[in-house]
Amino acid sequence: MAKIILTNEARLLASAHIADTPVIVPVIYVGWWPGLKDNHRTSDGEVHWETIEEAGWSVSILDWKHYDPPQDASGKLKGESIVDDFVVYMDDKALGAGGTFVVDGRDGELSIVHQQ
16 A cells, blocks of 8 residues: 655645635545546548646545545545544555655645655
């Protein structure tokens, strides 16, 4: 199972976000974003694929009140852990990734890097 590290900047940013927004059940979500692609035909009829957003690891603060997260047989959220007093949820791809996810906070946004 992958490990999560929250930098001091990430903890400060998450705390501020939770305090400043009407989040009822806050969770730091770590998961795989498949990216966005679009295709269209060019003027000569060829299919052209365009990448709108690259695929990659994603981190955000969600409100579990608005989601129906998967639970295991005991009722615990599958992929949930506590890191530095924050509830963190990893999707199945993140759980199986191994290595370490480092969550940082810069320029008012959370960012994530996966290290093997």
